[in-house]
Amino acid sequence: MSTSAPSPRSIPDRLDSPLLSALKSWEFLLLLVAVAIFVFNSFATPYFLSPWSLSDATFNFTERGIIALAMAMVIISGEIDLSVAGILALASTAMGAAAQVGAGVPELVVIGLGVGVLCGMFNGILVAGLKLPSIVVTIGTMSLFRGIAYIVLGDQAYTGYPAGFSFFGQGYVYWVISFEIVLFLIMAVIFYVLLHRTSFGRSVYAIGNNNLAARFSGIRVQRVKFILFMLTGAMAGLAAILLTSRLGSTRPSIAFAWELEVVTIAVLGGISILGGAGSILGVVIAGFVMGLVTFGLGLLNVPGIVMSIFTGAMLIIVIAMPIVIGRIRNRLARP
Amino acid sequence: MAYVLKHREFILLGAIAVLIALITVRFPGFIAPVNLVRVFDDTSILIILALGQMVVILTRCIDLSIAANLALCGMIVAMLNMIFPDLPVPALIAIGIMAGAALGAFNGILVWKLDMPSIVVTLGTMTIFRGSIFLLSSGQWVNAHQMSEAFKAFPRATLIGMPVFSWFAIAVIAVFFVLMTRTPLGRALYAVGVNPTASVYAGIDVGRSRFFAFVISGMVAGLAGYLWVARYAVAYTDIAGGFELEVVAACVIGGISIAGGIGTVGGAVLGALFLGVVKNALPVIGVSPFAQMAISGAVIIIAVIFNARAERKKGRIILRKAEAHS
Amino acid sequence: QTRIAVLVKSLGNGFFEAAARGAEEAAEEIGDVEIIYTGPTEPTAEAQIEVINTLIAQQVDAIAISANDPDAVVPALQRAMERGITVVSWDSGVAEAGREMHLNPSSNALIGDTIIRLAADHLPDGGQVAILSATATATNQNIWIEEAQAVLPNYEGIELVDIVYGDDLSDKSYREAQGLMQSYPELDAIIAPTTVGIVAAAQAVTDAGKIGEINVTGLALPSEMAGHIESGASKSFAIWNPIDLGYSITHIAHALATDAATAEPGATIGIGRVGEVTIGDNGEAAMSEPFTYDASNIDEYKDIF
């Protein structure tokens, strides 16, 4: 027995106080990073600290962030969905086609979400139903979904969305507070509750930690996974509505290569790529970090490709840092 | 027959044969030997990269930076050739391979020493490598007339009816075959993928084996880098963009299990060839260019379903009665 | 000081680098102008919008954009205009609602005609030609191809057999060119109105040993094509001068931003050493004719752009 509890009758609920564990957490570290970037940006460029700039900066991550919320849950369950950008393209194409024949705003929203859900269900059937590895399945569906968009649209573009449709991606709820950021925060709260406060969320963690033990504990593993893929599809559909509205047009190349950016936000947010660990709060902060970094570097007119060196390095460093710190601490603790 | 059916490689070979037959119906010229050689030639780079990726996937890792690595090494050799036109081509190839190995080693060190998940590491290095090309070249292209004749001509020279380009692929296949079946390292790479814990107990350093896998994949990326820029006679930041997923797809089609430990050199080669045939056939049989992406997606999904069924364990049979039946 | 952002499709492209040089030249000429040369990582509309947003935040005086997508960037550019920024497009245009004016390097009809003529000049008896384009969504390419198809009847005996897309990827373009040679054994010319495509096609023709049989032509920079002109894979090709293009758009942007001119149909704007442009009914203006390069003049230009 490793622990020498004097009497087994008195097992406490927790050892650390909630405050202490919060300070030790990944989210806190990430928050420090975000604050540091914010301060750096404020000093590095005079244009950063203006309400409109800050508002514009949020557009750099809101749509990807919304998908990242669902992606986080998929990754926690031990799977991955690389087809999200493909779903987005297909959903946007479907909305475009509907708009051509005169669909109104509510119909477009339903179609965008609906196509997202259907694509998600298709992934879900392959991954949960046929028990195929999600990483390769979604590499396939990534091409399939976007490929269908190419077949439909070819070299054409859909424009001419109804007037009210532009609100989702371009509208402001109040002053500089955009509809997108509000929606992102609402979705964040919903996903926070779903992952951390419901038994569904608990099952997701259990599955990611130990698929088999979760099944033996009476969790309907395949059903949960199916729902997760459907949910991710729905979020990709939602992002399609926002992005299409923001661009005011659809081409099959829309949101090209976003899947990796979405995964980057999730991983940066502390979601363990091996499954079983991570939190929504981390993903939300990671979204802001990405937005602040790319927008800040943009204000300094750093070329995009050089910017990507920063984000790539940041990903590696932020993930490596706790590991290195842990090693050093261990070394110091041991005489 | 049972043996043939049991081995994925034969099934894949059959699928490729059927595919070629179907294409030939639409376009008779496709089956001409000279065309098949051309298709092989065109697929060489994919084959080479798929083998490198296979080694990494076998160890339960993935190398998403393989195409960016190729592009960076390609730019390095192209620029060296531009600045020092007298450097002999073999030296450039060696430099390309070494540069690729160094980049692969960087991935490998992070995976080995820091125990970071490879997908995260290579997602990061993918963008870092790409960005480095831009910095290195200041965004300029290296164009055909800036490359020496020898540089461009070497892989194109024909040797016994095939371009040297193809011979490179064949040589790489041979080296990998020996590596995977005849050397302790090759066996260790399999072992690490089949059961990492058991590998530790067997005296195999899991992290170090993965490190070598990344170095190997880096080396082939470096070699492919030279081949790529020499073949297309141009080097710029975006070459081979998005190619990493195609390489992974070739491995998947070839039956390399993404969970590690399962897969053969033959499988990876055939998987790459299958994709190569499809990609070369689509333009000539008049499939709309817009349908190509959807078709390759569908092919990948079908291959995954197929491979998974082949892989699914038969299960132990306890009952005598049932055993007699099977 | 006037700050003019020259926003291109993506960085690392010789054409745009040359245009940026032209812009700097104009800035020096005008005086007290700062050029912000920038572009996204990926040649996508979304990435370009992120850059537009940072330009808006920097309160630049003018944005001169070569767009990745004519429609998708419109809302972002409208926002820029609302905040008092002069927006003009050049090279690859933006839909009318999203800019004050667009500067075509040349007139689209002229380019469409040029690319067919380049092939036809070397085919006195007619023959088969095919077009190898960039991505299927590239606006300017599509417009030129349309114009080219429109003028085809003027060239007797020239038959356009196929249009394929190399996605501006070397390997795909190369493979598409190979496919064309296979599918059309009688093919006489490949027209690629995009630099990645023309280089790959020339290489494919060289590798197939069909130099002399198939002429590769289209639009490209002299530096990129010098080798292929020398080898004979390409007899000639055309391009407008990207330096002049960057130079001109900077002049125009400055004039509009400082209210020295207004962007309305019929208005004429002076563009320094290049002359002047007149804005047409659709808010577009054309700079000059494309210039044809061949073995006789390539050496003069290959080290310039």
Add this chain to the structure above:
Amino acid sequence: MAAALSATAPHTDADAPVLRLSGISKSFPGVKALDGISLELYPGQVTALIGENGAGKSTLVKIMTGIYQPDAGTIELGGQEINFGSAHSALDHGITAIHQETVLFDELSVAENIFLGHAPRTRLGFVDWKTLRAEAADILKSMGAPIEPSARLKDLSIASKHLVAVARAMSIEAQIVIMDEPTAALSHKEIEELFVLIDLLRQDGKAILFISHKFHEIFRIADRYTVFRDGQMIGAGKMEDTDQRELVRMMVGRSVDQAFPKQDVAIGETVLAVDNLCHPTEFDSISFELRKGEILGFYGLVGAGRSELMQALFGATAPSSGRVTLNGAPALAKSEADAIEKGIVYVPEERGRQGAVIGLPIFQNISLPSLKKTSRQGFLDLAAEFALARQYAEKLDLRAASLSQDVGTLSGGNQQKVVIAKWLATQPKVIILDEPTKGIDIGSKAAVHAFMSALAAEGLSVIMVSSELPEIMGMSDRVIVMREGLIAGEFARDALDAETLVRTAAGIEDH
């Protein structure tokens, strides 16, 4: 036969130990697994290492085989101090081990499993497949194991796999052979075969370290003993100078009542009835009944199909035909969730793989199958979860620092308690325990047995799958023996006889 060999084993007391460990310490985050322990191994002798779960035995094995590096202490081999940088250097020094977990390669061939990491090579440094296969065949033959060297490991039975692990240990020219609970997964018959092998090794002059929780085995095979408690060495000596009571006292620090505490419980009406349950490959024609308050033992050799059968009752495996009724109502579970809802729960055999969710805290593990009860409309209620967890943790005398501790940080025995607690918390009508005390130390084992008995007394019906004869005989009201997927016999408690059970399980006919 084994007994005869063991009697003739040389007890030449080699005066010098081949291997001497001293002052070895090893800490993990939050745990001091080993605290300055020492250990000596003698050539031609079997040293038994005993201690409770988590005493540090396996950790020591990993240090001796170079997998872990000790924080302090020295290792002397043949009088010389050595330092293992890696598992490979330990192999080079002639130390080989059969580890507690199965550590083989399913996808590789038997021959390769035996030689992986030390394969014979040709002069060019390539793997010499021919020699490798021949040598593998030789070793297997010398062990009398009828295994084809070219077979894939995944196609072998679990017992054969174990033999391959032994063959692997033999293939290394080892002076020291370590066996960490080699018998935990073996049946009676296979254990006997293993003991024959150990005797052969002993005669060869090898020093053997043997780890087991089963005292009768230790007394059978060991020449010396070393006892660990809480990472410290408590005592060491010769087997002939000690007895079980003393060893147990050293191990636990108190004496433990070894008797099986089966209470007499009035057996009630039939609760579960299984009628002609069949599966295409795993079992056939299974019919039996389970009564209220009864403990029904399932005995058999490993691989007899008991786990598959139980998993079918639990909805984890789909049977092809047959009927199951619970209190008269149809109860053939379609899924695990369905079974739990109906009141049939299964505590699986493979604790780490199927039982515990290692990365989640104790309280979340315990509440996992009961989430429906502890949550309201799908929303979690942490207070209810803690309350439920505490209730069962205390009932099972769980030793943990807090309920928010990850299960992975607990010792094996305590993990098992968490696993039992999580299914008990669903308040089942029938509980199936598959090898409930596998790899559990004697103290925890007694606790599990006492608890099982209490459950039956509370009116629960218990099915206990076990391959351990004393446990089966001590705890069951009735025993069903399975062999090759079929029911081979059924015995009431008063008709239980060890020899008959073993014969029935192994299929040896009486003459």
